[in-house]
Amino acid sequence: MVRDILCGIIGTWILLVTSKPAECRNSYLFVAPNTFRPGQTYSLHGKLLRSVQTPVTVEVKLTGTESVAVNAVTVNDQTDVTVNLTVPKSVSPGKFLLEVKGSGGLTFSETKDVLLEPKVTSVYMQTDKAVYKPGQTVHFRVFGVTADLRVVFDKLHVELYDPKDNKINQWHVDAAEVTSLGGVYVQHQVMSESPVLGTWKLKAKLLSYEGVYEEKTFKVDEYVLPKFEVEMDLPSFGRTQEKEFSGNIKAKYTFGKPVKGEVELRVSPKHEQFEWKNGQRVKTSTTIEMKMPMDGKASFTIATSRLEQLRGSLDGAVLVFEANVMESLTRMKQGDTQEVTFYKEPLKLEFPASLPETFKPGMTYEAVVKVSQQDDTAPSSVQGQLEVTVTEFRIQTQTEPEPLVPWLGMDAPQSLADFRKNRRISRPQPKPDGQLVSTARSPVLYSVPADGIVEFPISVDKLVEKITIQAKLQTVSAQKTLKKRHSPSANFLQLRSLTNKPKAGESLKITIKATESVNEVMYQIYARGQLIKSGTIPVNGEFKTWTFQATHDMSPKSQVLVMYVRTDGELVADALSINVDGAFLNKVSVNFNKTEAAPSDKIRFDVSADVGSNVNVLGVDKSVLLLGTGNDITQSKVVQDLHGYSLKRLKSSAHRVPVCDWFCWRWPLPVGGEDVKDVIDDSGVVVLTDATVYEYIPEPEPMPLSWGWKSLRSAMPAMHVAALSSMTESRRVNLPLQMETDIVVAPKDLAPVQQTRKLFPETWLWKSQVVPSGGVAHFDETVPDTITSWVATAFAVHPQTGLGISEQSAQLQVTLPFFVSVNLPYSVIRGEKIVLQVNIHNYSPLQQTSYVTLERSTEFDNLMVSGTSQTTVSQDQTRVIKVQPDEVAALYFPIIPTKLGLVDISVRAQTTMMADHVVKKLVVEAEGSPREYNVPFIIDLKTSGTQSKKINVEYPLRTVPGSERVKVTAVGDLMGPSINGLDNLIRLPTGCGEQNMLNFAPNIFIVKYLQATNNLDSTVMNKAKEFMEKGYQRELTYRHADGSFSAFGESDKSGSTWLTAFVVKSFVQAKPYIFIDDAVISKSVTWLVSQQRPDGSFAEPGRVIHTEMQVIIASD
Secondary structure, rough: OOOHHHHHHHHHHHHHHOOOOOOOOEEEEEEOOOOOOOOOEEEEEEEEEOOOOOOOEEEEEEEOOOEEEEEEEEOOOOOOOOEEOOOOOOOOOOOEEEEEEEEEOEEEEEEEEEOOOOEEEEEEEEOOHHHHHOOOEEEEEEEEOOOOEEEEEOOEEEEEEEOOOEEEEEEEEHHHHHHHOOOOOOEEEEOOOOOOOOOEEEEEEEEEOOOOOOOEEEEEEOOOOOEEEEEEEEOOOOOOOOOOOEEEEEEEOOOOOOOOEEEEEEEOOOOOOOEHHHHHHHEEEOEEEEEEEOOOOOEEEEHHHHHHHHHOOOOOOEEEEEEEEEOOOOEEEEEEEEEEEEEEOOOEOOOOOOOOEEEEOOOOOEEEEEEOOOOOOOOOOOOOOOOEEEEEEEEEEOOEEEHHHHHHHOOHHHHHHHHHHEEOOOOOOOOOEEEEEEEEEOOOEEEOOOOOEEEEEEEEEOOOEEEEEEEEOOOEEEEEEEEEEEOOOOEEEEEEEOOOOOOOOEEEEEEEEEEEEEEEEEEEEEEEEEEEEOOOOOOOOEEEEEEEEOOHHOEEEEEEEEEEOOOOOOEEEEEEEEEEOOOOOOOEEEEEOOOEOOOOOEEEEEEEEEOOEEEEEEEEEEHHHHHHOOOOOOOOHHHHHHHOOOOOOOOOOOOOOOOHHHHHOOEEEEOOOHHHHHHHHOEEEEEEEOOOOOOOOOOOOOOEEEOOOOOOOOOOOOOOOOOOOOOOOOOOOOOOOOOOOOOOOOOOOOOOOEEEOOOOOOOOEEEEOOOOOOOOOEEEEEEOOOOOOOEEEEEEEEOOOOOOEEEEEEEEEEOOOOEEEEEOOOOOOOOOOOOEEEEEEOOOOOEEEEEEEOOOOOOOOEEEEEEOEEEEEEEOOOEEEEOOOOEEEEEEEEEEEEOOOEEEEEEEEEEEOOOEEEEEEEEEEEEOOOOOOOOOOOOOOOOOOOOOOOOOOOOOOOOOOOOOOOOOOOOOOOOOOOHHHHHHHHOOOOHHHHHHHHHHHHHHHHHHHHHOOOOOOOOHHHHHHHHHHHHHHHHHOEOOOOOOOOOOOOOOOOOHHHHHHHHHHHHHHHOOOOOOOOOHHHHHHHHHOEEEEEOEOOOOOOOOOEEEHOOOOOOO
């Protein structure tokens, strides 16, 4: 009976297992990107996995809150197909599903979540400089391109914001205008004389796409261009085993000649060290300071033992080297800062972090070790060979009898108690005992090539669970641990590229290796988020070499995905990331027809690009680049932007995060991961199939036999090293005025001045041209008068070949064998005694006796010094000085500026052989605050032939002597001055928040009057608009965060109700003529409403200084 019951139980269990209905598997496989973009084609590629008797209709839908796109194809066999969906330009954000349905000969349905990626275009902005002075003009270009770098001829919107996030201006450009400009919108903005200093930003967007605003920043600052640059030439890293540390400091003018002066070197630890002594935190790290002469170059050597005194142990320490060079003549400083890390070992070993972290059992793992110096450069020479030891880990197994109890369960009838207690069924069954057994292979030696990259294969059998790779060279080592990739059937694919970074147009070879015989595989190639190429590859075995041509569309990086489905329904796949060179179809190059020139020379700047391209050139003074860069458009910036279109993993799983280091940018990179699902996810695609997409669920790692505790060491987090720039401010020359100012008479046999140098732009080339049939655009230009080097670049856009950017800049060095330069501060105050420093540069082979003359001017007085007495005169001042070959000498001229504004400083230097003449502008500011008073009166001669009027002119107390002016204007029209005396009525707004509005508001009324009387011409309108725009910018500097305005802005305790109301009224009236941000007006109105009392009156929490601007009695 027991046997019958037992047989019945076992028989029932077998019946339950074998009677389970079989599922339909291996019927379809489709692959699509995990993101889609508005206005682009979204492609799904795949095939049926088994034959069908009747055609199958495959319908693909992309849906959100409503249908986005749909398409269908008819499939008759197992040939792969591509279904393309046309996504509209406008797609509302939300959650989206990709659905594929089969009907007819095969029925199926599956959905996957996909994401909307709004970026479909890139907008690029170029400014002519990275930093501007108040009053200068910001020139900028804006254009948009698609992911294939084709220029977009569409509506464009540009906005300009100041550092306080006030919108200063905006430009709405329609598609027709963009098209007429060749795709590149060119515009400018004049800065007011007193703008908000700091970082400004341009924001631009193509309106026909659901993208975001792109930004470009620039700075507005008061500066003097640096005349020379400083560069430290230091070892890229230091060695603690060396006895000394040496370096060089170089200084040269922007026109290439060496600088003479003194350099001060300061060495200090990046991270200061402290310790507690007697309950106080005491600094223990020190600083090394040293000075040395500079003649274009200065060298230094510091004992390593002295460096160790800075912070104790040097191994791993970061020292900051700061060099400041002071030019001997002008006493101006320019500097450079570098950081040097010190190491005990000169070499290091590194496994690329982007290498796959898993191996495929039964296949070969391609390992890479980089041997480099501590600065990541290739070693100059390597002693010995790289020793590699591979250790394998396998799970230890055992065999034991298996008890019957688990089969019957604890609820078996009592009559089976004896059977349950005494009977067992034994069968051999492997069972892990929780331990890994390691086996080390014999070490293998590899020679280190010149580039330091050592590649070696590791064959791994199917029973290995984990391996460690130990690399050792001399006294340094590195280790990498690999886990196995998991598959239910232990079958894998492996892709390997035989071509390293192919160029577009070249053949690309990839090997496909399988662990079992495969008939064919399906593939997709994705780049810039799009399906570029797809199909099937016959393999008919375990190995295949696949060759195809790399195309421009595959750059800068392509993802190659290969897969097949086994007969048991398991999906097997692998992916490979390949860098392809050739993102730019439109090849652009630039060059000057000569490398050196003199001021006023005629030169030609050539730009090569595709015929019909719209080329845009930029040429700036190298001194400007010393202050800041980032304003130009570069190839690296565009390529980096193109990588943003690439497919990528949407969510990194908790146990792994894909990384990309130096290796993945240079070599084809296999996709890692522990299973086929990781391969799919890392490739940035979704798979719709009824095959098995295996996902491995990791279990706790078995305990190694030799497992034990290891000591942990805390590591200091890596600190971002910000590049430090030295912006030298111009200082007035602080020389004693007791200097003797002897005047000499220049001889008559001096060389005559051939030309006067007075054109000193910071931006020279800012032009556009269409490339003619020869393929080269020629720009015939005249070299400006600045002694410097000019750096020129260009970009081009073409309707078919798209964007092209010059990879290298062109440089033109402008110099003279003999010339004069004047060292001026940014600005001076009228009446201030200043000393002009005039430098004489002699780069001729002979000594030159130079007669230097500061020409007389009515705009300043010459200060004559004799002993302790000082007198002022207005006449030419001539001095004589001898200048040795390749030397610079200085002379000094004391002056007192007497006129406000831009004052011409005219200096000529003459020898018997050479001469130079330069005119520079000196900014002279007032020593007080300007005040103007107007007394209008009407003269009516209808009743009498003459009429007299007495006007009392009263000046306020503390009037600056000599600044008083009285002006009488008589016009036969009540508003005549607006026509005949434009400068007398249209004012450039200046002063505080109230003064600024006193000058801003009349400009509006004048324009309105001129419009009403038909007397408004373009010249007057442009000037009025420019003044209003500057006044708008200036008034925003006096705006409080709450939207109110006051005379001195945030320095006042509160905004003024009256001034805020006046600003709102004026801004609204100015809107027809200039851009006024509605948000500024709205916030100000909101603040005004908050000041209203219950009786309807308004509180005045602020103050009104200029009560004359009020039409009623000033509030208390």
